[in-house]
Amino acid sequence: MSDETMTIGPDEILRRLPHRYPFLMVDRAEAYVPGESIVGFKCVSAAEPHFQGHFPENPVMPGVLIIEALAQTGAILMSKTLNADISNTLIYFMGVEQAKFRRPVRPGDVLEMPVEVTANRRGVFKFKGEARVNGVRCADATFSATSAPREA
Incomplete structure (x- = not known):
């Protein structure tokens, strides 16, 4: 099975990202192309803690968490591309240059998050x-990240 078709499941995601519940925002990934692209998936559950207050009668996933889910998908792509070991390397989200929110994301939705590398200069x-x-764009963003040694 090639990297491009292999599903990246929860065990590998936990090896690639330092995030844990309730802040782990990617359940699985697939379509990994080294140094180029990946598709992450997030099953949005009504049990997630942010829905208690955002908004209880009309639950909507906060936009900042959608951006975080995209960033974590990018971090999985970086981690695999760099073959990073999270015991001594962290991937840091650096910034968002553009973000647009087009439709609400609600409990029961499955976020599909294609992410592609547009540049890789000096480790950024x-x-x-x-x-x-369901194939309808809810949000999009351009963003950046880098890796650095984990501090002791």
């Missing part, structure tokens, strides 16, 4: 990503 990866539900 730039990405373009979308968050979709």
